[in-house]
Amino acid sequence: MQTHILIALLAGIAVAPAGAATSLDSEISARAQATAPQVIAWRRQIHADPELSNEEEHTAALVAGELRNLGMEVQTGIAHHGVVGLLRGGKPGGVVALRADMDALPVEEATGLPFASHKTVQLGSHVVHVAHACGHDAHTAMLLGAAAVLTQMRQRIPGSVKFIFQPAEEDHPANDGGARLMIARGALANPAPTAIFGLHVRPGTPGTIYYTSGATMAGSDDISIVLTGKQTHGAMPWAGIDTITLSAQIIEALNGISSRQLDPSAGPNVITIATLRGSERSNIIPETVSLGGVLRTLNTAARDSALVRIRRTVTDLADSWGAKAGLSPDDEPYPVTFNDPTLTARMLPALARAAGGESRLVSSPPVMASEDFAFYQQKIPGVYFFLGISPDGVSMDETPPNHSPYFTVNEAALAVGVKAHVTVALNYLEQEARRR
Ligand SMILES: [Zn+2]
Ligand SMILES: [Zn+2]
Known part of the structure; x- marks a missing residue:
């Protein structure tokens, strides 16, 4: 020994x-x-x-x-x-x-x-x-x-x-x-x-x-967004409120939160939109579009900051189009x-x-x-x-x-x-x- x-x-x-x-x-x-x-x-x-x-x-x-x-x-x-x-x-x-x-x-x-x-x-x-x-x-x-x-x-x-x-x-x-x-x-x-x-x-x-x-x-929050605009013919987008183009802008803007708005030294985070449900037909711009995704973070401060920015981005962009945005918080993150x-x-x-x-x-x-x-x-x-x-x-x-x-x-x-x-x-x- x-x-x-x-x-x-x-x-x-x-x-x-x-x-x-x-x-x-x-x-x-x-x-x-x-x-x-x-x-x-x-x-x-x-x-x-x-x-x-x-x-x-x-x-x-x-x-x-x-x-x-x-x-x-x-x-x-x-x-x-x-x-x-x-x-x-x-x-x-x-x-x-x-x-x-x-x-x-x-x-x-x-x-x-x-x-x-x-x-x-x-x-x-x-x-x-x-x-x-x-x-x-x-x-x-x-x-x-x-x-x-x-x-x-x-x-x-x-x-x-x-x-x-x-x-x-x-x-x-x-x-x-x-x-x-x-x-x-x-x-x-x-x-x-x-x-x-x-x-x-x-x-x-x-x-x-x-x-x-x-x-x-990571901690994980589901992101659930419903956008409500005004349904119209695909050939006449000006007659309605185009929830599809709005969705594209929201996805693009959300993708910029991690890279441009959150301090990378506070730890990595991921914001992903993975589902988009709109019209069943190519010539109908739908009244509502649902977007689903996830937020992944490694600490509470990053999570809270990201959630505030996601909500602000979605509601302000929807507002600029005259559309309404509903965001459901994840009750069971x-x-x-x-x-x-x-x-x-x-x-x-x-x-x-x-x-x-x-x-x-x-x-x-x-x-x-x-x-x-x-x-x-x-x-x-x-x-x-x-x-x-x-x-x-x-x-x-x-x-x-x-x-x-x-x-x-x-x-x-x-x-x-x-x-x-x-x-x-x-x-x-x-x-x-x-x-x-
Ligand atoms: Zn698994
Ligand atoms: Zn597993």
Whole structure:
């Protein structure tokens, strides 16, 4: 045993320098590798049977069955199809939560994998293809793997681990589901965790862990605009109020807010108009036009400033045409996914060891996509990190991104995800036990 480890043990503080593997890490690594074939099998089973948000019946049944096989206390049917497992460790201590999301997307898979999805379902008035194009199949399988490993190590766990398998991450929280509803239905109570961790797969070096301290994913507000003018024949625009040309001017002006009106040093932001609904005929300028889009920001000040400017731009331009503009605020915006800086700093050595060394733990810029993990972080400190899953020999830039029909997960990276879950949970509970 090295002297500094002995001194650290006697002092009851962290027993390994940052990133250096301990015998416990070696044990976790061996157990995660041993679980990997099962994790891959779970992932493929879930992948071949993807389920849209709030329809995760089969996935939830698989998860609940496996957690029961491990002897856990299991709650089902939370926020529709959510599952929560509780593992009580062999020693007294605190409570930590690990979270995975389970839902798939309305995407037609084009990966050509032997276990690719060929599933279609009814969504509203039309039939859509369904696929795990965001990797939530891998998230669910990795968390099940972590549940298996931590159960094997139960006797040495000081406290309890809560496994939160969440439905409907991809759906808007206004649609009665996801993290917000899980919290409202008690996922963070009885017992109440004091920290939560989660991970997302993304293009990147397979098995490398990417993280950001502070704002790591953007807050999101839906933008919903209705313009009302005066309907007229397409050949006589002067006889009405041209809502289509007004829409074009508004889109152009909104695109200028980020680049010309907001201070770039206050953090990145994105304003996108993605839908435009007007006339059904080429010779009718419609009475009303609906525009829909999103605002993505990394802090409240930028969000508030952008919202004021969006409203001013839309109403003033409409006014100049003699049209009316209605803007509906987003009643259920996504908060910023904010990694508590103190907790992040505390967990970095554990994440580095899980990844296999400091060179495989990479600080990366924030992502402008949003994630409903943010709702848990509004209640308790949490850290959300990323796992690289690019195919072997394919660069990050050339990897099909999440939500692409070609999105795939490099299964060799899944054992690292299992290790990361296990290592942060154990490390957090051990740190808490030393603080008591
Ligand atoms: Zn997604
Ligand atoms: Zn996702």
